[in-house]
Amino acid sequence: MSHLSCTQNIAVVINPEQPVVVRLFEGFFNYIQNTRKDWRLIPCNSRHHSAPKDLGNTFDGAIALPPYTCFLERQQFPTVLIRDQTCNITSEVSCVEINQSKVISIGVEHLSHLGLKRIHFLSDIYVDGMEWLLLREKMFGTACKSIGAEYSIFRAKSGQTNSVDRLIGWLKTLAYPCGVLAANDSKAMDILEAASILGISIPDKMAVVGIDNHPIIARYSTPTLTSISLNYARIGYVAAELLDGLITSRDTTPHTLRFSDMHLYERESSNAILIQDPLLQRAVDYISQHFNKPDCLEGMYKTLGASSVTINRRFKQELSCTAVKHLALVRIRKSAYMLKNSTNTIKEIAFATGFNTQQYFTHVFRRYTGKSPKEWRYDNNGISM
Known part of the structure; x- marks a missing residue:
């Protein structure tokens, strides 16, 4: 594929406080080094842009994360959105869509394979912009029903002074052995702390799986945390590759790529198989x-x-x-x-x-x-x- 020799400016519209940004940029830069060394990435703080005119005509393309992407749909340059798997939502621009059902099915299948018949989902309190959380809850129920597992969903807000106390109260109501799939690694860390206070043996009495494979939480929690990596670096690479194709071909037809390249990293929090037979x-x-x-x-x-x-x-x-x-x-x-x-x-x-x-x-x-x-x-x- 031939490319223009002049530098092309690519806007990356993000909220820098989002924890996945660093890993996405790793993917962007990998693609640039491998394929498009003529690209220059220009981060644009999404909190400072609220109207189509803000980005002007200074860019050759853009990659953006929700929920700050609506105005990009009216831009004149090629744009790729990175978003969660959604239902009944159409977009006027191309998307890399994260397959949330695959994330949940990996976790439920892993816990089921350990011989667990009771599987629970530790969720969070929904706020605007957390549609991914509702998707994970819905798909968790569907996945558990498909294998005949007993399941429940418990919502607890992280960071509140009584959050661990609420988890302790919830754990006291559960039947053991069981498995817990947490909405993210931070929630999984909370459940490990609550289990430690109650003296619940991990993973013998309760296996715990997180989501995100956070480089600090997953590897240095006690016990170390089994977690599902959404592979954000690869998502960034795929988004850059899709944008490159749009810029080169001048194709204005919206394309949606479903990203399903997730992996579970098994660690101490779930490395025991509980078998009665x-x-x-x-x-x-x-x-x-x-x-x-x-x-x-x-x-x-x-x-x-x-x-x-x-x-x-x-x-x-x-x-x-x-x-x-x-x-x-x-x-x-x-x-x-x-x-x-x-x-x-x-x-x-x-x-x-x-x-x-x-x-x-x-x-x-x-x-x-x-x-x-x-x-x-x-x-x-x-x-x-």
Whole structure:
């Protein structure tokens, strides 16, 4: 693709106080370095712009975040909005739409896979601009109903002096074991604090999952927090790529890209599987110990003296998956850890986690993560080996 040699000014309309801005800019800059070094990003504080005339004709394109984007729809230059998944809303400009249903389904599926039949959503008090919160609540209920889980939604405002006290009161009403999916990592940190005060063991009695994969909260909370990354750096990259196409082609037709490249990072707050069935517990333990053997499942059936039909029925009853899928998930988690924390080649990691060939490893890894092992390793630590 050929580009103009002159510098192009790109407005980035943001509220600098939004925590995701830094990660979005990382994606913007990655795209510029890879593809459009002639772009100059110009941050525009959304709180200082309220009318179409404010941006004038000084820009060649714009990227913007809601709820400060309405006036951009009447601009004369190409614009891309980054917004949450919405219903019954049309836009006159192109959008990268964050798939909130995928975020919730990842969290609910993870907690269900731990054997939990009671799953709760810790939400916040809605204020203007938090439509994403209502979406997550609605989709949480839908996801739980689809797997037959008992569920509830509890709303508690973060930052209030009695917020932890309210959570303590709520936790006293729950039946255990259970899982909690928090609306974001800050809410998850609140629930970990309340659980600690009550002496509720995490994750044995209650597994906790956050959303955002905050670099401080998720990694340094006690226990460390399992969290779902919305991959904002990648969202920024995709938005810049979409804008580039609009500028180059001069296409005025609105385009909407649904972004679903989210990932769960499992840590201490949910790394225990709670199983009532003794035979299934033995099967899970066997897989944990022998996942690196290509004939793991055959060895398990023989060791346990049970048929594949019997074992798979138990897996579906308690963990809502087959033995094959459980083994694949164990292998993917182990391989993802090695990709991030070792310098082993992808081929070495494939064999170390029970795959017969690197090609099959790549196929399975992409099926469960949406990325090849090489792409996943680069996105998580910048190593491309």
